[in-house]
Amino acid sequence: MIKQLWSKYKSIIAYLFWGVVTTVVNLAVFQILSPGLHWNVEVATVIAWFASVLVAYFTNKVWVFGSHYTTVSDFLVEILRFFFYRGLTLVIDMVITYVGIQVLKFDTPLQQFIVKFIDxxxxxxxxxxxxxxxxxxDNRGIEDK
Known part of the structure; x- marks a missing residue:
């Protein structure tokens, strides 16, 4: 039974694990730059996003979705597609961060952390x-088809 559950949900479990890692990267970079070094919230958010998207791309490609593209052109299409869609969620990230920190004035380090966590x-x-x-x-391993 456990083997069946693992087989059925392994991509979700792997995604959640690597999502936690990516979230930690995002939160850590943001905390270092904004509350730590007093950088602008939006700049810190973009840099934290970029760092976490790089981690997410490679972990998702290899361990979550089992992408097997190996040619340069296929790799470029895939990574550009990945960054495009992550760019859409960056907009969500920016809106939530702006509203939470700038508009609602959740601006202490703990409040910023909570806003970023929910985000x-x-x-x-x-x-x-x-x-x-x-x-x-379109590029998953044989086990996903």
């Missing part, structure tokens, strides 16, 4: 949907 939960869900059905849909 990341929403973004992770949207990213899974994009990855599963729009990015890695």
């Amino acid at each position: 990341n939960v929403i973004v992770v869900i949207a990213n899974y949907i994009f990855s599963k059905w729009l990015i890695f849909k």
Whole structure:
């Protein structure tokens, strides 16, 4: 029974694991740059996004969706598609961060962390949907077909 459940849900479990890693990267970079070094919130958000998207792309490609593209052109199409859809969720990220921190004035380090945590939960869900059905849909391993 456990083997059947693992087989059925392994991509979701792997995605959630790597999503946690990606979220930690995003939160850590943001916390270092914005509250830590007092950088602008929007700049810190974009840099944290870029770092976490790089981690997410390679972990999703290899361990979550089993992408087997090996040619340069296929790789470029895939990574550009990945960054495009992650760019859409960056907009979500920016809106939530702006509203939470600038408009609602949740601006202490703990409040910023809570805003970013809630933000990341929403973004992770949207990213899974994009990855599963729009990015890695045509290039999964044999076990997914």
